Structures are given as structure tokens and as C-alpha cells.
Amino acid sequence: MNKRQIKQRDHAIQIREAAEKLFAKRGFYPTTMDDIAREAKLAKGTIYLYFDNKEDLFFSAIENKLDALLARIREAVKEPLSPAQRIKLTIGIHLKFLEENRDCFKIMQSFPEQLKEKLERKLKGRVIERQSQYIKIIDRLIQEAIRKGEVRPLDSRKLAVVLMGIAHSLTVYWISKKEKGSLSEDESLAWEIFWEGARRKV
Amino acid sequence: MNKRQIKQRDHAIQIREAAEKLFAKRGFYPTTMDDIAREAKLAKGTIYLYFDNKEDLFFSAIENKLDALLARIREAVKEPLSPAQRIKLTIGIHLKFLEENRDCFKIMQSFPEQLKEKLERKLKGRVIERQSQYIKIIDRLIQEAIRKGEVRPLDSRKLAVVLMGIAHSLTVYWISKKEKGSLSEDESLAWEIFWEGARRKV
Amino acid sequence: MNKRQIKQRDHAIQIREAAEKLFAKRGFYPTTMDDIAREAKLAKGTIYLYFDNKEDLFFSAIENKLDALLARIREAVKEPLSPAQRIKLTIGIHLKFLEENRDCFKIMQSFPEQLKEKLERKLKGRVIERQSQYIKIIDRLIQEAIRKGEVRPLDSRKLAVVLMGIAHSLTVYWISKKEKGSLSEDESLAWEIFWEGARRKV
Amino acid sequence: MNKRQIKQRDHAIQIREAAEKLFAKRGFYPTTMDDIAREAKLAKGTIYLYFDNKEDLFFSAIENKLDALLARIREAVKEPLSPAQRIKLTIGIHLKFLEENRDCFKIMQSFPEQLKEKLERKLKGRVIERQSQYIKIIDRLIQEAIRKGEVRPLDSRKLAVVLMGIAHSLTVYWISKKEKGSLSEDESLAWEIFWEGARRKV
DNA sequence: AATGAATGAGTCTTCATTCAT
DNA sequence: GATGAATGAAGACTCATTCAT
Structure with missing residues (x-):
């Protein structure tokens, strides 16, 4: 990769x-394209060399973040641990990610209803798909836990959804408190409630 | 109240x-003011007789819904039941409300990050306040349950937040499934996970 | 004139x-019609019972003032005095009028260029005509002074215009000084300069 | 200065x-922004690249003209002539300027009362200041003439105001006659009346 | 490839005028 | 006659996108 190519890639990243x-x-x-150009210290026209339009840029930005999260989660899930432990690990990664990307998180939760219908049709899928991939991973972990008798035989997809909801809500709360303390500290609380709530009673 | 007055009130509601x-x-x-006028079957200028501007209308719409929800919840909380039962009742009301107002719910979760900063400062408070009133009611129920030894002595505010998160996430899931089945059916799942997860172990 | 008629006339005046x-x-x-209705303590629609539209009201207001001025001047001109003295009297009346109606004066000087061309054609004439009547009166006084050899044989219309200009400029200056002192005091200055400037040298 | 820069400056001027x-x-x-854009043969948005808003454009236009006039007058005042002659020169320049810029003159006299109070406060000063600079120059010439005994010891500022008023009124008259003849021809009339009216009698 | 001036469709908002009561 | 709610045309301004340099 020569200098020019590096510079190009840099611009897209910038x-x-x-x-x-x-x-x-x-x-x-x-957010205006002017704002973004100024922030990126590039000319407005340059953005259009790398992205089709504002929507494309928006979704590219979100996708990029979600891909990073997915990659981390996929790594964690490979660990040779019990489903319970892997679920706990996943929550930890999720909360840590949200803590590190609090801003991005704010868009992710709101975007689906943000765009004109025409745009939605074209583009929403790109993000929705990643979101559901994420749920699917958790879903599979829970299915495994159910098979192993660690979790009651409930709708595993709904349980995954609930788990995400718990993590999500604690993040919103943490943000609303102006981000005092560490979000990761809530890992055990999230885990405890979910696990006690879902696990098979003796 | 004469005909004219009735008509006026109707228009604001329309x-x-x-x-x-x-x-x-x-x-x-x-959403454009033209869209709203067309939907309300009134002229664009008429909107401005009842609302200062687009933001005012936006927040008025949300406030109105939240006030209705708060009123219902406050009624439920008065029932002469155990904290556990009242919490369960509250979840039920919440889910039923979301089911009936699925659209409004979508705005409620996304609005805080939607508006330019200047607007935010002026107006966000109007909704934030109502949201936190809601959490406060749940918080107090949980505090009572903790005092009575029914729930473990955890941070009651965080538990309230988690409970809301569970209800919320099940709603999002229900909406994403294009609203098949009844959301109220998830009441017992939400309740079970939360209560089992939070209650004092014998 | 019965009560009702009095009331009606009152409304138009109000x-x-x-x-x-x-x-x-x-x-x-x-200035909006709402403003005017509020100031007049009447409903907006009522204005349209007495005036065709905003322009009509505008010109009616100015005409009314100009008619009052013209009436006063015509009275003064009848006095059995020398042209010089009658001109001096006229300047005095003019300045006193402007002092009493400083606001109205502000519109009078600016209005001709204020309105869309379509309106101009229809309505400007109404005021222009009165303005030129006013100049005509001064013009005739000056013609008389020229005939009597009191004033040099210059273009009498231009002299009338200059005289008005002097009175006018002193008024603007007086207004710009936030109306300190009495405008009438400038009567002798205006008169002196004009008369010394215009009169026949011995 | 390259082509692009030339074009830019041209656009602001256009x-x-x-x-x-x-x-x-x-x-x-x-006057609408659409009108201006059409007249300038540019798109509406382009105006906003060079001017903040309609008011800014309005005042910029006036300022520009007044600056040109001030520059010409300042040049004339430097001439090694008697005060009387320099005053005469100044009137000549003023009338010539009004003749060349008859349109602009129309705004200048009317603008102060044209704008909503909020705008006035912010922007009127920009023009008022230039107007008073102009009066100050004439004022100083007259003071000099008074010191030299050429003019009676009257209020020099008021005399300056009167002189402007004479020039002004002749311009209005010339415009009202649909601009027949040359305004500059009135130079000697204006001068004669003012000077005879103001000068020290032997 | 990079630029940023130019564009003009699209939006909120105002306000003179009408008309049912 | 009096009212004032309703109307909708008109205008200032924004901003994603294009394209000549």
C-alpha cells in the first residue's frame, strides 16, 4: 500500500x-455535511468521493461500530466456558462497549424511526441485520444453557431480548446520571438479576 | 360550553x-407541518393558533401521552395489595399502554437526542421530568418491597430502571415482529424474570 | 345622530x-392588523367594516393628518398680512404641527416608496395630491412676494420646496436629538435663512 | 488574484x-430575496454566502453608497479654497451624487423607520454613524466660515442640517418631476439661498 | 483526487382577509 | 354590527448535492 492509498483510506476514516x-x-x-466536513478537516465535496450521500455515511458509521462490537462478542463466545459464564462475559463486553461508545449507542437506539420511509426501505436493513445477528448470538448461548438445564425452558429469543434490555436500561440510566461511576460496575447487577430470574430453580 | 368552544377544543385535539x-x-x-395539517384536515396556519411552533407541538404530544400513562399508574399504585402485586400490576399497565400507543412509544425512546441543543435546553426538561416521575413511582414500590424483606437490598432506583428496561425491550421485540400476538402476554415473563431475579432468596 | 351612529363613528375613529x-x-x-385591533380594543374583523384593507387604513390615517394640517395652513394664509409675514406664520404652523405629530411625520416622509407598485398606482395619489396642495399654497405666497418685489424673481415652486426642506431638516435634526428643546424655537432660524437667502437685495 | 477570486468578488458586487x-x-x-436573486442572476442560496440575511444585505447596500459619498466629500474638502468655495463644492458633489444614485437616495431618507425595533437596535447604528460623519464635515466647514467672519455666528450644526435639507428637498422635487433637467443645475440656487441666508451682512 | 462556490427544492412561519356565528 | 377562528399564499432561510477548477 503506497502513500497515496494510505492517505485515501485515511480520508474515508477521518x-x-x-x-x-x-x-x-x-x-x-x-448534523450537516458542512459540520462533518469541518470536523474531518476536509472539503465538503470530498465526502462525496467516499460516500454516496448523507444516509450512506450515517449507516456506514453505525455499521462500523456494530461490526466492531460483533467481532468482540464473537471472540468472547469462543471461550471454553459454561454458557452461564459466556453469557456473563458477553454482558461485560456489551457494557464496556457502550461505555466506550456512549455517543454511538445513543444513535443506535433511536435511528430506526428517524428516516423518511423511502430511505428506510433502502438502508435500514443494513443495520437491522447486524442488530439481529447480535441477538442471535445471545440467543444461541441461552439455547445452549436451556439444553444443559441451567436455564428454564422459556422462549430463548425473548430471554435474549430481555438480557439486552437490562444492559441497555442500565446504560441509559448511567448516561442520565451524567456518567458518574463506571458502567462496567453494573455488570454483576445485570448478570445477577438476569441469571437469577432465568435459571432453573432447584 | 357552546358549539364554537367545542369545535375549538376539538381542533387542538385533532x-x-x-x-x-x-x-x-x-x-x-x-414530519412537516404540512403533513400534520393535512392529517388533521385543517389549514397549516390553524396549527399555530394552538401551538407556538413545531417543537411545542412535538412536546405537547408526548407530554399528553405520558400524563395519561402516569395517571393510570398512579391509580394502580393505590390498590391495597402487596408491593409485589402492585409492581406486577404496574408492569401490566405499562405493557398495555405501550401496546395501545406503540407509535408514541417509539418517539418517547428516541426523542432526547433528536433536537438541536438550543431546543433541548428549553424543552427536554418538560418530558424528562415526567419520565423520572414514572421511575420514581416504581422506585418507591421497590423500596417498600425491600423494607418488607421481599426483595434483596439492592439499589432500588437501578432495579426500577431494570424493570422498565425489561418491559421496554419486550415491546421493541414485539414491534419488530410486526406486532404479532399480544404484548400483554409478555407480562408474566417480564414479571417472572424480574421478580425471581430480584427477590430475597429463602 | 343617534347613539348607534355615534358609536359607529367612534369605532372608525378608534x-x-x-x-x-x-x-x-x-x-x-x-404593523399588523392584529396590532391595530388590539390597540383599538376591537376585533380584527371590525376593522374591515370601516376600511377596505390595510392600505386603505394606512392612507386614511395619513390623509386625516394632512387634512388637519392643510386646514390650519389655509386659515393662516387668509390673515391680512404681508406675504413675508404669512410665510413666516406658515413655517411656524408647519413646525408646530410636526412637533405635535412627530410620529406621523416620520411616515409621511417615507411612505411613497414603501408600497408595492400595484398598490402605489391605486393609492399613492391620494397623499401625493395633498402634499402638492400644500406646496401650492406656499408657492402662491412666494409668487405674491415676488410680484411685490420682496423676493428675487426665482422659480417660485423651487423656493417653496426649499422652504419646506429647511423646515423638514430642522425637524429631523430635532427628532434625532431625541426631541430636546422645542421645535418651534427653530422657527426664526428657518425663517431668517430662507428670507435672507431669497429676498431682494437693496 | 485568480479567476475564481475575481468571480467571487463580482458576485458579492452583483x-x-x-x-x-x-x-x-x-x-x-x-423587496424579496427571490427578486434580488433574479435581478442578480444568481440563485437565492448564493446571496446567503455573501450576506448574513436580508437586513445585513440592506445595510451593506446603503453603507457602501454612503462610504462612496463620504470619500468624495473628504477629497473635496481638502482643496485649498475658502470655506465658502469648499461648501459650494460640497453641495455640488452632493447633488451630483444624488443625481447619479437617485434610487439609493430614496432608501437613505426613509430607512430609519422601516425596520422592526429589534433589528433597528442592532443595525441602524451602522448607517446613522455614517450620516452623522457627513454632517460633521459640513459642520466643520461652517465653523471655519464663522471664525473667518464670513457667516453669522449661528448654531453651526443647525446650519449644516439646513444646508443638507435644501439639497435634499431640491432632489426630492427633481425626482417628483420625473427627473427632467439636470439636478446639478440647482447647485447655484441651493448655494445662493444658503449663503445669502447665512452670511454675515455688511 | 480535492475543493468549495453555486444551486434551488423544501420548510417553517407569518399575517391579511374571510365568514359562520 | 361585531367577533375571532380559520385560511393559505407568500417569504426568509437551510442544506444536500453538484461540478468547474
Whole structure:
């Protein structure tokens, strides 16, 4: 990879990072392409060399983050541990990710309803798909735990959803408290409630 | 109250309902005042007789719904039941409300990050306050349950947040499944996981 | 004239006075019919019972003032005095009028260029005509003074214009000084300069 | 200066000239940004690249003209002539300027009362200041003439105001006659009346 | 490849005027 | 006659996107 190519890749990254930051802080509509160009220290026209349009940039930014999260989770799930422990590990990774990417998280939860219907049809799928991949991983972990008799035989998909909801809600609370303390500290609380709530009673 | 007065009140309601519907479906920015006027079957200028501007209308719509929910919850909490039963009742009401107002629910979760900072400062408080009132009610129920030894002595506010998160996540899931089945059916699942997860072990 | 008729006339006057006040203070466009209705303590629709539209009201207000001025001047001109003295008297009346109606004066000088061309054609004439009547009276006084050899044989119309200009400019200056002192005091200055400047040298 | 820069400067000028013309012809409110864009043969959005908003454009247009006039006057005042001659020169320049910029002149006299109070506070000062600079120059010339005993010891500022008023009124008259003849021809009339009216009698 | 000036469709908001009561 | 709610045309301003340099 020569200098020029590096520079090119850099520009795409620069832009995506600027976009991530601003979309996260202000949401989709209030963020202008001018803002992003200024933040990226590039000309406005340059953005269009790397991204089709504003929506494309928006979804690219989110996808990028979600891919990073998915990659980390997939790594964790491979560990040779019991389902319970792997679930706990996953929650930990999830909370740590949200803590590190609090802004991005704010978009992720809100975006699906943000865009005009025409855009939705074209683009929402790109993110939805990743979100459901994520749920699927948790789902499979829970299915395994159910098979092993560690968890009661409930709807595993719904349990996965509930687990995500617990993590999610604690994050929102943490953000609303202006992010005092560490989000990761809530890992055991999330885990405890979910596990006690879901596990098979003796 | 004469005919004219009735008509007036009706118009404010017509507009708010149109706004609720469209803001819920499309979010704040993609919804235009023209859209709302058309939906309400009134002229655009008429909206401005009843609401200061788009933001005011947006928040009025949300407030209205949240007030209705709060009123229902406050009624339920008065019942002469055990904390556990009242918490269960509350979840039921919450899910039923979300089921009946699925659209509005979509805005409620996303709005905080939707608006330009200047607007936020002025107006977000109006909704935030109602949201926290809601959490406070649940919080107090849980505190009571902790005092009575029914729930482990954890951070009651966080438990309230988790309970809401569970209800919330099941709603999102239900919506994502295109709303097949009844959301209320998930009441016992939400309740079971939360209560088993939080209650004092013998 | 019965009670009802008195009341009606009162309403037209109320409205015109409110209009005079507000048009004078803010100019034509920034003054709204709502403002005028509020100031007149009548309903907006009532204005349209007495005036065709906003322009009509505007010109009616100005005409009314100009008619009052013209009446006073015509009275003065009848006095059995020398042209010089009658001109001096006229300047005095003019300055006193402007002092009493400083706001109205502000509109009078600016209005001709204020309105869309379509309106201009229809309505400007109404005021222009009165303005030129006013100049005509001064013109005739000066012609008389020229005939009597008191004033040099210059273009009498231009001299009339210059005289008005002197009075006008001193008024603007007086207003710009936030109306300290009495405008009438400038009567002798205006008179002196004009008369010394115009009269026949011995 | 490359082609692009030339083009840019041109555009700002094109816009200002279009604005000057239209504001002058129709006044502030009846002139729309669309009109100006059409007149300037540029897109509406382009105006906002060079001017903050309509008010800014309005005042920029006036300021520009007044600056040109001030520059010409300042040059004339430097001439090694008697005060009387320099005053005469100044009137000549003033009338010539008004003749060349008859439209702009129309705005200048009317603008102060044209704008909503909020705008006035922010922006009127920009023009008022230039107007008073102009009066100050004439004022100083007259003071000098008084010191030299050429003019009677009257209030020099008021004399300056009167002189401007004479020039001004002749311009209005010339415009009202649909601009027949040359305004500059009135130079000697204006001068004669003012000077005879103001000078020290032997 | 990079730039940023230019574009103009799209939006909120105002306000003169009408008309049912 | 009096009212004031309703109307909708009109206008300032924004901003994603294009394209000549």
C-alpha cells in the first residue's frame, strides 16, 4: 500500500469518525455535511468521493461500530466456558462497549424511526441485520444453557431480548446520571438479576 | 360550553392526534407541518393558533401521552395489595399502554437526542421530568418491597430502571415482529424474570 | 345622530387613531392588523367594516393628518398680512404641527416608496395630491412676494420646496436629538435663512 | 488574484447592486430575496454566502453608497479654497451624487423607520454613524466660515442640517418631476439661498 | 483526487382577509 | 354590527448535492 492509498483510506476514516462523533452527539438531521466536513478537516465535496450521500455515511458509521462490537462478542463466545459464564462475559463486553461508545449507542437506539420511509426501505436493513445477528448470538448461548438445564425452558429469543434490555436500561440510566461511576460496575447487577430470574430453580 | 368552544377544543385535539401519529411514525424532522395539517384536515396556519411552533407541538404530544400513562399508574399504585402485586400490576399497565400507543412509544425512546441543543435546553426538561416521575413511582414500590424483606437490598432506583428496561425491550421485540400476538402476554415473563431475579432468596 | 351612529363613528375613529399611532411608530409593514385591533380594543374583523384593507387604513390615517394640517395652513394664509409675514406664520404652523405629530411625520416622509407598485398606482395619489396642495399654497405666497418685489424673481415652486426642506431638516435634526428643546424655537432660524437667502437685495 | 477570486468578488458586487436597485425602488419589505436573486442572476442560496440575511444585505447596500459619498466629500474638502468655495463644492458633489444614485437616495431618507425595533437596535447604528460623519464635515466647514467672519455666528450644526435639507428637498422635487433637467443645475440656487441666508451682512 | 462556490427544492412561519356565528 | 377562528399564499432561510477548477 503506497502513500497515496494510505492517505485515501485515511480520508474515508477521518470522515467516518467525524460523522460518528457528530451524528452521535446531535442525531441525523441536525448534523450537516458542512459540520462533518469541518470536523474531518476536509472539503465538503470530498465526502462525496467516499460516500454516496448523507444516509450512506450515517449507516456506514453505525455499521462500523456494530461490526466492531460483533467481532468482540464473537471472540468472547469462543471461550471454553459454561454458557452461564459466556453469557456473563458477553454482558461485560456489551457494557464496556457502550461505555466506550456512549455517543454511538445513543444513535443506535433511536435511528430506526428517524428516516423518511423511502430511505428506510433502502438502508435500514443494513443495520437491522447486524442488530439481529447480535441477538442471535445471545440467543444461541441461552439455547445452549436451556439444553444443559441451567436455564428454564422459556422462549430463548425473548430471554435474549430481555438480557439486552437490562444492559441497555442500565446504560441509559448511567448516561442520565451524567456518567458518574463506571458502567462496567453494573455488570454483576445485570448478570445477577438476569441469571437469577432465568435459571432453573432447584 | 357552546358549539364554537367545542369545535375549538376539538381542533387542538385533532392537531395533537395528527402530530402524535406522524411524529411517532416518522420522527421529528421528517414530519412537516404540512403533513400534520393535512392529517388533521385543517389549514397549516390553524396549527399555530394552538401551538407556538413545531417543537411545542412535538412536546405537547408526548407530554399528553405520558400524563395519561402516569395517571393510570398512579391509580394502580393505590390498590391495597402487596408491593409485589402492585409492581406486577404496574408492569401490566405499562405493557398495555405501550401496546395501545406503540407509535408514541417509539418517539418517547428516541426523542432526547433528536433536537438541536438550543431546543433541548428549553424543552427536554418538560418530558424528562415526567419520565423520572414514572421511575420514581416504581422506585418507591421497590423500596417498600425491600423494607418488607421481599426483595434483596439492592439499589432500588437501578432495579426500577431494570424493570422498565425489561418491559421496554419486550415491546421493541414485539414491534419488530410486526406486532404479532399480544404484548400483554409478555407480562408474566417480564414479571417472572424480574421478580425471581430480584427477590430475597429463602 | 343617534347613539348607534355615534358609536359607529367612534369605532372608525378608534381604529384610525390606533393605526396612526402604530404605523407612525413602526412603519407600514411591521404593523399588523392584529396590532391595530388590539390597540383599538376591537376585533380584527371590525376593522374591515370601516376600511377596505390595510392600505386603505394606512392612507386614511395619513390623509386625516394632512387634512388637519392643510386646514390650519389655509386659515393662516387668509390673515391680512404681508406675504413675508404669512410665510413666516406658515413655517411656524408647519413646525408646530410636526412637533405635535412627530410620529406621523416620520411616515409621511417615507411612505411613497414603501408600497408595492400595484398598490402605489391605486393609492399613492391620494397623499401625493395633498402634499402638492400644500406646496401650492406656499408657492402662491412666494409668487405674491415676488410680484411685490420682496423676493428675487426665482422659480417660485423651487423656493417653496426649499422652504419646506429647511423646515423638514430642522425637524429631523430635532427628532434625532431625541426631541430636546422645542421645535418651534427653530422657527426664526428657518425663517431668517430662507428670507435672507431669497429676498431682494437693496 | 485568480479567476475564481475575481468571480467571487463580482458576485458579492452583483448581489449588492441588485439589492441597491430593488430596495431603492420598492423599499425593504416589498423587496424579496427571490427578486434580488433574479435581478442578480444568481440563485437565492448564493446571496446567503455573501450576506448574513436580508437586513445585513440592506445595510451593506446603503453603507457602501454612503462610504462612496463620504470619500468624495473628504477629497473635496481638502482643496485649498475658502470655506465658502469648499461648501459650494460640497453641495455640488452632493447633488451630483444624488443625481447619479437617485434610487439609493430614496432608501437613505426613509430607512430609519422601516425596520422592526429589534433589528433597528442592532443595525441602524451602522448607517446613522455614517450620516452623522457627513454632517460633521459640513459642520466643520461652517465653523471655519464663522471664525473667518464670513457667516453669522449661528448654531453651526443647525446650519449644516439646513444646508443638507435644501439639497435634499431640491432632489426630492427633481425626482417628483420625473427627473427632467439636470439636478446639478440647482447647485447655484441651493448655494445662493444658503449663503445669502447665512452670511454675515455688511 | 480535492475543493468549495453555486444551486434551488423544501420548510417553517407569518399575517391579511374571510365568514359562520 | 361585531367577533375571532380559520385560511393559505407568500417569504426568509437551510442544506444536500453538484461540478468547474
